Amino acid sequence: MAKQSAKSPAPVMTDPKGQTLVCLRTLSESEPAALATYLKLGGYQSLKRLVTEKTKATDIITEVKISGLRGRGGAGFPTGLKWSFMPRYFDGVKYLVCNTDEGEPGTFKDRDIIRYNPHQLIEGMAIAAYTLGARVGYNYIHGEIWQDYETFEAALKEANEAGYLGENLFGTNFSFDLYAVHGYGAYICGEETALIESIEGKKGQPRFKPPFPASYGVFGKPTNVNNTESYASIPWIMQHGGQAFADLGVANSGGTKLFSVSGHVEKPGNYEVNMGMPFAELLAMAGGVWQGRKLKAVIPGGPSTAVIPASVMETITMDYDGLSKARSSLGAGSMIVMDDSTCMVKALHRLSYFFYEESCGQCTPCREGTGWVYRVLDRIVKGQGKMEDLDLLTDISKNISGRTICALGEAAATPVISFIKHFRAEFEYYIEHGKSMVDSKAEQG
Amino acid sequence: MLSPQITEKIDYELTKYPADQRQAAVMSALRIVQTERGWLSQESMSEVAAYIGMPEIAVMEVASFYNMYDLAPVGKYKISVCTNISCMLRNSDEIVDHLKHKLGVEFNQVSADGKFCLKEAECMGACGGAPLMIINNHSMHEFLTPAKVDAILDELK
């Protein structure tokens, strides 16, 4: 039982870099992705115990609730609560879906889970399947990380052969088939209902909600969708107890979190640390701002989260509450670091193109609004902007937000509003002089 | 006609879905055909539609929705460079300029010898390795410098 193990102290694995390793436990081993490596760390033992002891689903869900695990895909919805929405009794196949589609710029954490610790994800999904009564699962993997898709397929094969996936596991009547499927270049397929459409072999256009996937998901059947990192946290929680996981983090933010650090740092990459780590410490782990330059701003959780100026960033902690206090959010933990050579106008220009290009086109405010925002920013960057454009940009963005089928509309609006709010002087300079303030400063030496 | 090599791979993908949900394998089928033939012609899409047993229009809808499918020839090597924010901050522009100069093409053009095509891509979910590029959708090269690009291109015959 999960509850008994909660009493034994959890061995917290740290590494020389100062990481706390939960989802990337195998990282310091020589063959991190191998089944043998995972087994050595106690892998698949929780699955076996829960299934053979016929642990009650409600007990497992309670343990996940205690852990304080919140969805790592961006929205931060409590995982235990989400699991309790799945219908208990259903006449037919229920599905489990893992979202490894990460395509939001700056997000690359789930890639490291599938290439360095695929078996922990498989075990996490199998435990979820047992708990929720799902017979079949799909892991939907971002198209461009093809080599990692193949690593995951190989891990599935190993798990099937070793009897951790498939029919009648451990001689019980629990069966679970898990498959890898791939995207092929569409950010919108990260949205869970678009992802489901894509699994069904359609273009990835989000569905109206409700009905939610828990009642109408893959092939119209009840489906639970979670992010890769959410599922990968489950085996550790079952092994050491929900409380031990909660204790790794801070209030409202249990556990560890993988932060994808990119942009202007010396050592870009993924860092798995305890929730609540001060930003300054995380930045130092990533080698600090590169080339001895000064920090200008950080997008803390991917472009759908508001940009934060350096002065504020330096005072905050990396957890759900810490970032909402700074009027942004943790998102998927995709920290994009910008030094003082960054032109905020050009940075926003590029992001606006992304949202315009990736809008699926179903809702008029999103389809037309993202295009309009891009065209206005494009003329500013080309030196043809007008001062009124700044209010126009904010206005269009506010009118997209909240008027669309999915949250991409809001995601597109957030950077526009926050960039202009915090760096308005830079936008004004660009419009007035027809060129970037940062470039002009550089020219003056 | 789809070759046995192709149908064998599509059949494997079909095992992942219920028997009455063959359409679910269309994304893989298109990927497999494109990998084999370089790009997706009208005819290729019709063949996929026939094999899977779904309307041609539904196959085309999928093929035109996802960025990694090519509905026109892309030369022997399609090089996609990410220019999104994290890559941009690490000078993907320099890599793009270098490639344009070296291959003598702009984005979406095929080089005169039919060998290379350059594409601008959105985030590839690998921003820690920026700047980066993918050759023919499936082989990623990270931490690029102009010299590293040269070395990679020299290998492509």
Ligand SMILES: Cc1cc2nc3c(=O)[nH]c(=O)nc-3n(C[C@H](O)[C@H](O)[C@H](O)COP(=O)(O)O)c2cc1C
């Ligand atoms: C435009 C858009 C893109 C998204 N992309 C992803 C993604 O790449 N990965 C992910 O896990 N969730 C993504 N989400 C959130 C998912 O819809 C969903 O909430 C999540 O997969 C649920 O898992 P979780 O509760 O474990 O976080 C995206 C949402 C939107 C609106």
Ligand code: SF4
């Ligand atoms: S908000 Fe945009 S991406 Fe989302 S469904 Fe509407 S048009 Fe598509």
Ligand code: FES
């Ligand atoms: S921004 Fe280039 S790979 Fe993510």
